[in-house]
Amino acid sequence: MPADEYRVYALRYAMREARRHEHFIGGDPHDAPMPMDYFVWAMVNEDRAIILDTGFTEPVARKRKRAWMRCPVDSLALLGIDPAAVEDVVISHLHYDHVGTFHKFPKARFHLQEQEMHYACGRYMRYPRLRHSFEVEDVVGIVRMAYADRVVFYTGDADPFPGITLHAVGGHSMGLQCVRVNTARGPVVLASDVTHFYENMDSGRPFTTAFHVGGMLEGYDRLRALAPTSNHIVPGHDPEVMRRYPAVPGLEGIAVELHRDPIA
Numbered sequence: 001m002p003a004d005e006y007r008v009y010a011l012r013y014a015m016r017e018a019r020r021h022e023h024f025i026g027g028d029p030h031d032a033p034m035p036m037d038y039f040v041w042a043m044v045n046e047d048r049a050i051i052l053d054t055g056f057t058e059p060v061a062r063k064r065k066r067a068w069m070r071c072p073v074d075s076l077a078l079l080g081i082d083p084a085a086v087e088d089v090v091i092s093h094l095h096y097d098h099v100g101t102f103h104k105f106p107k108a109r110f111h112l113q114e115q116e117m118h119y120a121c122g123r124y125m126r127y128p129r130l131r132h133s134f135e136v137e138d139v140v141g142i143v144r145m146a147y148a149d150r151v152v153f154y155t156g157d158a159d160p161f162p163g164i165t166l167h168a169v170g171g172h173s174m175g176l177q178c179v180r181v182n183t184a185r186g187p188v189v190l191a192s193d194v195t196h197f198y199e200n201m202d203s204g205r206p207f208t209t210a211f212h213v214g215g216m217l218e219g220y221d222r223l224r225a226l227a228p229t230s231n232h233i234v235p236g237h238d239p240e241v242m243r244r245y246p247a248v249p250g251l252e253g254i255a256v257e258l259h260r261d262p263i264a
């Protein structure tokens, strides 16, 4: 496998029951269940393992009433990845479900958009509507990491690793970024919360947690521009991902292979 090509995994670590109206600005005429999954992602080849996002801890799951299945970081071992050896973790944004277990990577650098740090430490956090998605201890912890020279800040798009690019999108959170990673089936776009579900992007109806709605709509266009086909875009929270992609053998219901073509 060339150094700029990766195997890419989505690892599901938590879920929650929800209804359709909770996932679209303006609600939804159909009052039906629409559960949500929580993932971290891993990009792996012979040279390196790069992690996208770190999930949340069990105490936070309890506080926020999420169904916690397993520690997202400890679960990396199921894919043969030792968190203690991971050198690079990309953080899509600082919401609680994407950064919560950063302290379990003892030597990693965290790759973050500078605007996201400004957002999480700035004037908008006066508003419960916006700060609700952050855990202050996570934010403080990342500030400490910055003081320890363990945060790599970007202002816009970046290409920090062979075959992997980061794309500043904003919208859902001020400094949200997504990842495009080269695989055997072409570039795969790990959208994270640029689109929570396939349906947010496909119907042009943004998710309810929003910093800038126009930025979210532009984000859907950005995903489509970055991906060769819609089959190469992986939403951040959609249970469909577990159904559409082949499971890692032996890890059915836990991890799927995104470098393979969808099966459904």
Ligand SMILES: [Zn+2]
Pocket: 095, 097, 098, 193, 236, 237
């Ligand atoms: Zn999220």
